Amino acid sequence: MxxxxxxxxxxxxxxxxxxxxxxxxxxxxxxxxxxxxxxxxxxxxxxxxxxxxxxxxxxxxxxxxxxxxxxxxxxxxxxxxxxxxxxxxxxxxxxxxxxxxxxxxxxxxxAANPETPIAADSSLDKRMDWRFLDLRHPKQALIFRIQTTFLHALRGVWVEKGLIEIQTPKLMASASESRAELFEVEYFEGKAYLAQSPQFFKQMAQAAGFGGVFEVGPAFRADPSFTSRHATEFTSVDTEISWIDSHEDVMALHEELMVAGFQAVVDKHGAEIADLFGIELAVPSRPFPRIPLAEAKQIVADRGYVIPRADDDMDPEGERQISAYVKEAFGHDFVFLTDYAASIRPFYHMRHEGDPSLTNSYDLIYNGVEISTGAQREHRIDVLVEQARDKGMDPEELEFYLDFFRYGVPPHGGFGMGLARVLMLMLGETSIRETTYLFRGPTRLLP
Amino acid sequence: MxxxxxxxxxxxxxxxxxxxxxxxxxxxxxxxxxxxxxxxxxxxxxxxxxxxxxxxxxxxxxxxxxxxxxxxxxxxxxxxxxxxxxxxxxxxxxxxxxxxxxxxxxxxxxAANPETPIAADSSLDKRMDWRFLDLRHPKQALIFRIQTTFLHALRGVWVEKGLIEIQTPKLMASASESRAELFEVEYFEGKAYLAQSPQFFKQMAQAAGFGGVFEVGPAFRADPSFTSRHATEFTSVDTEISWIDSHEDVMALHEELMVAGFQAVVDKHGAEIADLFGIELAVPSRPFPRIPLAEAKQIVADRGYVIPRADDDMDPEGERQISAYVKEAFGHDFVFLTDYAASIRPFYHMRHEGDPSLTNSYDLIYNGVEISTGAQREHRIDVLVEQARDKGMDPEELEFYLDFFRYGVPPHGGFGMGLARVLMLMLGETSIRETTYLFRGPTRLLP
Structure with missing residues (x-):
């Protein structure tokens, strides 16, 4: 050396x-x-x-x-x-x-070529074409140092708690979430599909008696949209734990992880972040505020914003509004929106005992943008099959997944979180393209 | 909770x-x-x-x-x-x-279904069908606890050294290694390919001035073989560092990582490994023996084994033989075979100064099986283009990669290591199917 x-x-x-x-x-x-x-x-x-x-x-x-x-x-x-x-x-x-x-x-x-293809004022798209030069800027490189620190702190919490790291397959025989956004792979004489999340496989670990697992890995969505928050490939931070009483236990773990991650980032990079991003990053306090979705929508409506959606979901402006409210009312950058309607949640989310129109689920909103979805999962096979049918899914296609529930499985839940979104919002960036090492979108596969 | x-x-x-x-x-x-x-x-x-x-x-x-x-x-x-x-x-x-x-x-x-589909004497294939039940066995579950400990120790070394964790894209516009083993993805109106390794992208980080990077993530090979050592999807442990003098610097880091990983595993799981696997796991001593490939082939030949290959490579039996020799001669489970012929190495391996028939590269053999390939990379653009042509590759198709070398890049090198192989050999298992959470092969996409 x-x-x-x-x-x-x-x-x-x-x-x-x-x-x-x-x-x-x-x-x-x-x-x-x-x-x-x-x-x-x-x-x-x-x-x-x-x-x-x-x-x-x-x-x-x-x-x-x-x-x-x-x-x-x-x-x-x-x-x-x-x-x-x-x-x-x-x-x-x-x-x-x-x-x-x-x-x-x-x-x-x-020696470098004498002509540098990008300048400080180049467009984001141009900078992405020359990402290896863009990343030489101290500000861009710092993003990935922060990410390293953040992930290492999360893993420290998981390991300390005795959770098991898994690497779940990205090649699947069928869809894990929605057929609509599925990438198809030529697989020898047949077809395979790219995993949209490790959902089924991290649940499998609960049936296997692992107790709790975590994974940081790629997920794929054939989503043709071009927003600042979506990519066709993104890094998903996932965890799943057994023996929970409700999604409240998942939120408690989620908070603990975020606090550990932010603490490590503030300790190691606080001064640089202030210097290069002009942000005084603070460690969020626990507990994070929790607001049931229906209540959150009322708060947003009272602020004068009517969510223009036919379904029961929030929209991005609604998320910004509720975040602004939480910041004003509680001085907090995070908020858990809880108890989403079953109509807008996947079949595997557990529904409320006594009110099947609501789920034991949450979204975590950070600085106005959703960064994560978590839930208690339905572990009772008969209920699960019913809920799949409810969503118009064919239980036959889900056989391999449903089998996980036929030989005993503890109550469990977890969350998936978009890593690039966390970094984007932490650093006040306007697009996950800035906080993804190499962004992938409908028209971008290079470099 | x-x-x-x-x-x-x-x-x-x-x-x-x-x-x-x-x-x-x-x-x-x-x-x-x-x-x-x-x-x-x-x-x-x-x-x-x-x-x-x-x-x-x-x-x-x-x-x-x-x-x-x-x-x-x-x-x-x-x-x-x-x-x-x-x-x-x-x-x-x-x-x-x-x-x-x-x-x-x-x-x-x-309640579980009363009939358990697998028993202790079920075939490996049958056990894989019911992997979530198979993993309930303490021995199988321990494998993934060990893996968790091993990876966390490696990351500890990397983070301590200031290396940056990257998540490189698995969707690519072209091949990263060999066209022959490439999975094709339907990508909107066009095609994408699944990354066979993070090779190009971890080298990109060197051009970006990151100094050193690491990644633990999936890699994909459309390899139709059914050996105990191959999978179509596997977890690759990758690192790449700048400012090396030769592959010797890569080997030094590699040793340091293995020692840290084994030390952590022995400390945390040594007793359980002895109990469940009957293995007294020891921490390997540094330095690991190093033998140039030509010399290794001579040693193997002197032991009476003639490698039945037309090219200059080792074969699996040759690797077992040289490993047996090293164990006898040096009492070591690991051996670096160095200076592979350029004819059997990828175009991006740096060749010896003065002897372009040899490369600054190595394979790491552990208990008789290759677990890793490392090398110094060629960072001089003119030489790199020449070497690509030499291999019958079209530099035009590699343009995005070759660009990384046109605006300055430090000397660098790294290795990729198959995680499931390390675990297989550490625990005396006979197939990576046992040490992969969910194995993927030409005829296996389930569960």
Missing amino acids: STRTLVKNLAALPDGPVTVSGWVETVRDQKKVQFVILRDESGAVQLVNPATREVEEGADAEASARLATTEAISALAHGSFITVTGELKHDERVKLGGLEVKLASLDVVT | STRTLVKNLAALPDGPVTVSGWVETVRDQKKVQFVILRDESGAVQLVNPATREVEEGADAEASARLATTEAISALAHGSFITVTGELKHDERVKLGGLEVKLASLDVVT
Whole structure:
């Protein structure tokens, strides 16, 4: 491994020789002195080189080397990866971190094409075409550092609780959610379908007596829409636990996970988030407010917004309105909307005892947008089959799933959460395209 | 949440009232006394109930309840999930953990069908048909607890080193490895393909200046073979790091990850592994032995095995032989075979400086089976294009990938490792079907 020093570690070093590696962010090529801003994954540092513009005929090798270095810097294309050795010097007059490296030798590891295809003001679509360059911006890269920290904190909670990590198959023989949004795969002599969620398989783990499971993995929806919140492939954060009394137990776990995730992000990246996103990220307090959906719709109506939907569901503006209300009334960024109508929930959501028009379910709304759906599942096979029929589904097609319930299964529930949405809303971004490593949509499969 | 006590926590409790929940493993219905073995995700406990076979006419409610409980136990189908309250009693005469619970009340949460479709001696294929029942066996469930611990330890190392977790898309516009084993997806008006590995996308992160990345996610191969080591969908453990000098740096990281993973597994599950698998799992020592492939083939030949392949590769028996040699010579379960011929490596592996017939690559062999391929990648665009042409590939089709190298990229490398293979070999299993949550093969898409 090259013995380079990460830029973020320079501040703690005394003045003296160092090696740094990274890419060229800017070059200021003045007559007498050259400045290069070198950036690596941890930060940026100023390199300085007194220019040697010409040497006498017959000058010594050292002078020739100085000339070569000067010319190499003049020729440096932005984005080129370089390794530099030089003298670290702490100097409070240097704006960038109060230090600079006086260049002794320069190795251009790979030169970039001189013309950069995107600029700071390029459209989002153009930036996505050149995502690998877009991600060099500290702000874009920070998103994925935050995501790493967030996921690691969630997994820490799950592991601590003894839950089991599963990797469920993405190739299925039939639909897991709705036939309408299903991708079909040529599978040898037949067909397979891409999993729209790990729903059936994480429930299978409950029948297997696993007690509780989690998974962070891809899910696929053949959704032709082009909103800022939808993708054809997205990372779903899933968990499912046994022996619950109701969806309230799922919400309690959900809160605990979010608090742990936000705490870790605030601790590790709070200052950078304030710096690059202008956001003072706070850890949400528990419990998160809970509002039954019917009540939430009344609150929204009282605010003067009539939800233009024929079914019983919220719409995006309704979610924004109820979120605004919760922020005003409780000072909270999160709200659980509970007890959704059975008419707009999948067949496997458990219905209220005594009122089958409502389900033991919730959506979690964060800063005005739905990030997750959770529920207690129906584990009684006769009721489950009835509810599937109710939804116009053919129980025969669901045989493999229904079998999970025929040999005993504990009461259970869980949630699925869109990772990119959480990050989008946490950082005040306007599209999940910004918080997805490589976005996939109806017209985007590249890069 | 139900206030049940996990079975593993009973031992530490004093005698007294407890509630346990789980499924019925066995029932011994004797005339005077009934025994039920209840298992949950943490262990098994004996429940005991003095049988009440009949009550006098006009007996009190309590006596009727005792009769009802006795009859309920007699009717209990194996696998049914139950919640039991009763008196915990420590009694060293009880073989199972030195304790039992004297049953006070029994709630049959979900009754199982009385006929269990699989038995201990069922074929692997039959067991896979009923995977959710198969996974109730402590041995099968332990596999996924071990996997959870192993992955969490790996991620701990990556996070500690500052690597970034990425979720790369599984929907691609073209092949990432070989056209031959590519699944095709109907994608709106066109076609997409399922990623065979995150190779291109984890390299993209190096061009993006991420420094180092990791991913644990699905990979897909339309491989029609039915061996014990292949699946059409498998979990790939991937990492890629920048600023390496050679594949030696990748191997150093690989070793560090394996040692951390094995250490965590031994610490947390060593005793259970010994108990259920009869294996005394040890943490491998560093460094793992390294043998150049040419030398390994000579060693194998000297042992009397001639590899029946026309190309320069090892075959499975060759891998077993070299592993046996390493075990004899160095007492090690792991061996890095290095410097594979360019002819049998993908176009993106870097070739030796001075000998383009060899690559800066390795396979990691564990207990006789290849579990991973790693390499330094070629980051020089002109060389990379040349190597792609060499392999008969059309650089035009690789344009989006080749672009990653045109705007600067540091030297880098990484590996991909099959998770189910590691677990299979760690636990002495004979097929990855045993160590995959839900196996997918050419003729298996269910459950």
